[in-house]
Amino acid sequence: MDVVASQWVPLHACADEPEAAVIRSLLEAHGIACVVRGGHHRAMLGALGSYIEVTVLVTAEDRARARALLDAEDMEAPPSSESPGALADGVCAVHGASATTTCTRCGVFLCEQCTRAAAGRCEDCQDRASETGEQRRARRRKLAAWFIILCMVMPTLVSLCVLTLRKLFQ
Helix, strand or coil, X not given: CCCCHHHEEEEEEECXXXXXXXXXXXXXXXXXXXXXXXXXXXXXXXXXXXXXXXXXXXXXXXXXXXXXXXHHCCCCCCCCCCCCCCCCCCECCCCCCECCEECCCCCCEECHHHHHHHCCXXXXXXXXXXXXXXXXXXXXXXXXXXXXXXXXXXXXXXXXXXXXXXXXXX
């Protein structure tokens, strides 16, 4: 099933990854496509990632069926949004208005004004799409330079840490 990113809508905000996994399994067992947003970021940050919300997203067509399935399983419903067509809990970062869709490239929330102005893309994605070849090459060169510096400095830092730990535990 080929689904465009702007068709995903929030279904349920989860307390943690295991809850999201249970909901995802339930939905997929009933043939409903879903995506868990925030789970990988939260896991990657470990104890520091607890502020990242884990949200289960479903397609707009399947939302009613998925909500009925979660209600039957006694999952709590998210708060409803005030304006029709708005995404639950979605707020445009630029204008602060209720979001009506998401960026087709990165998935950030967009309001109606952003959607009309940028053809379904956020400002960052639109800037990247309009980059010239020279700007892309300059950005790649800068990233390569930072990578080389990191590779040169990292062994020294690791050896200092090892020496310090040896002295502490001897």
